[in-house]
Amino acid sequence: MKTQRQNFTNLKNSKVVNRIFKNALVIVVLASLVSCINDKDEVLVPQPDGIALTERFNDNRENAVEEFILDAATGGIITGSQGTKVTFQPNSFGLNGTPVTGNVTVKLIEIYDKASMLLKNKSTLGQRVNGDKEALKSAGEFFINAEQGANGLELLEMANVQSRPVDFVDLDGGMQVFRANGDGIDNDCDGIDATCDWVEADEDGNGENDGVQVKDGQGGTAGGEFATYNYNIGTFGWTNLDRWYSYTGPKTQIFVDVPAEFNQDNCAVYLSYDGEPTALARMDTWSSTLEMFTEHYGLIPVGLEVHIIMVAEIDGQLNYAIQGTTIVEDHIEVITNLSPITQAALETLINGLP
Incomplete structure (x- = not known):
């Protein structure tokens, strides 16, 4: 009976295996870097305060x-x-x-x-x-x-x-x-x-x-x-x-849809009435079901021109969004992002609203 011998190539001298090891090492290093970057992003992404x-x-x-x-x-x-x-x-x-x-x-x-x-x-x-x-x-x-x-x-x-x-x-x-x-x-x-x-x-x-x-x-x-x-x-x-404030005509509710990281605990949303320099209502009702801000009552006139103002503190910086709109029935205003601003600049913008 013949004895069958298996010929193993010296792994140390194998170009193919070396290439496999090198490629695998690169993949591992890249994966580690991506993981570190992701972990770093998760830690450093500023959150509303x-x-x-x-x-x-x-x-x-x-x-x-x-x-x-x-x-x-x-x-x-x-x-x-x-x-x-x-x-x-x-x-x-x-x-x-x-x-x-x-x-x-x-x-x-x-x-x-x-x-x-x-x-x-x-x-x-x-x-x-x-x-x-x-x-x-x-x-x-x-x-x-x-x-x-x-x-x-x-x-x-x-x-x-x-x-x-x-x-x-x-x-x-x-x-x-x-x-x-x-x-x-x-x-x-x-x-x-x-x-x-x-x-x-x-x-x-x-x-x-x-x-x-x-x-x-x-x-x-x-x-x-x-x-x-x-x-x-x-x-x-x-x-x-x-x-x-006197209301005339049909009335409706208004909802403000804010970015996912915001809620009633970390930002403030206001309703500014155009043509009234001192009429400003805070929308401090939060619908946990809809995840939107609203007001306490359905008394916003359809056709009223307003500005929605949102403010938040992010990483020690004041951030804001201001959007003008005309109220329609079952109004939903969507705010997609906020921008950093100084308080003095924001004061100028707000007092310059119609």
Whole structure:
């Protein structure tokens, strides 16, 4: 019987095997590089940061605070940089119901334009008594507060608020006083960081919405080239001069479809009304089923011209999208991407909208 021998080629000297090994090595190296690149991309892709966006809003409010020193016994008038005046009566600053003495620090924030409303997250969305929410047109939003040392003070007597001067041609006789208000016992909607909707104010407790007086530049009720809105407050916090935005014609819902990585926790979407420089509603209702933003009610007029504004904080940079559109029935607005921008540039764009 013959013994069968198998002839094995020396692997070390085989060109074919060497070629196979080299090709395999290249494949392994390339696969490793691709894997590393993919892993790196997954780690480094910037994500929207909702906490950073909220901090931006809060910082903008803090930076807008103006402080004034008054003698509590004599009271006095403070005037904001944009022209808002607040008059305090003598002995009207109190702590636990008792007038304080000495100096007090009065704080003021005044908001008159749409960009400030958005970047301080103080949109003009109002809430009716029945819970329905509708857009408001504002003549000014104001935060007024007083402190003495570490103590927050209260108002013991009514203080008067006077808006910045307004051209008579721009006056709106339908303005009323609104307050920031929430729906929970622990929801502080008069604090500087309040983001609550606006409700009609009743400072004197008579069961009626507080009225607004219009006075001319000399303090009278007629004449002159400009006028001011005037009203009284009995408590500190946020107030807003508003009127309900009037709707006519058929109405519909509007949905905003945002990129996949965005949701109600990491961005903000607003509805800006064309032709109304101070009408800005935040679309803070998120449909988890549709994964879209919407508003609380079906009260957007068909045919209304608006701009959708979306903002987010991504990798320490403010990002935005602005899209103009005309509302159609069952409107769906699709936002495909956002672009980086400075806050100053965004302010200019927003205040330049029609």
